[in-house]
Amino acid sequence: MEHPPHTLAILGGTGNEGPGLALRWAEAGMTVLIGSRQVEKAQRVAEELNTRLGRPVIQGLDNEAAAQQGDVAVLTVPYAAQNALLESLRPTLQGKVLIAATVALQPPKVSQVYIPPEGSASEQAQALLGPDVRVVAAFQNVSAHLLEDLAHPVDCDVLICGDDKAAKVIAVELAEALGARGIDAGPLANAKAVEGLTSILIGINRRYKVPATGIRITGLP
């Protein structure tokens, strides 16, 4: 499968979601940088993932260096950490595409939909970064547990919200690189519904005692 020659910088890529995405994208042949507040932590996680992949393809950097070297950034930090990190990276991210996988969750009630005053984490990111950063919301409903299990296909859909068509096409390609189906779900303002779905999925996982539910849209060709 052919993929666009993007260099992906996963900001906060050392937790759960970031390494899962990194693993799948690197496996698909994409260039992946893992970002962290601590370069040693990023290097350690990159090394672990490279061991799993059997080749040294993922590089660990601090968030600033990763954002600088990547042409597409992917944000995978907890909602509470998002604003401060983006504030510090705002100059570096200008002119780039930021794929926000962040979800506005309000602990401890993470299985209850929370709509912040800004609408969603993704809309908040766009407001903070300004119009020269093209923010796209995607991957909020794709479980880290599923991503990291390479034996299991990513058999869910990825709803993609954004105000820039070309940036959304990149997100669709990234979804396809995971093996998933990327679906244009409208403007960035719709991200509040997609982020809300994550809370619903967390609740379903708990009630049905399963690790990783996802969503799938029916009726499409």
Ligand SMILES: NC(=O)c1ccc[n+]([C@@H]2O[C@H](COP(=O)([O-])OP(=O)(O)OC[C@H]3O[C@@H](n4cnc5c(N)ncnc54)[C@H](OP(=O)(O)O)[C@@H]3O)[C@@H](O)[C@H]2O)c1
């Ligand atoms: N987990 C999932 O299944 C899943 C699925 C879909 C979407 N998401 C969303 O993806 C995001 C990340 O989820 P996660 O489970 O991977 O989170 P996580 O493991 O709790 O955190 C991810 C990384 O964020 C960085 N971080 C934590 N606090 C920070 C702070 N105050 N400032 C800057 N960086 C900070 C840490 O990296 P360093 O210490 O290396 O800097 C950490 O490894 C969340 O918004 C979540 O809602 C998660």
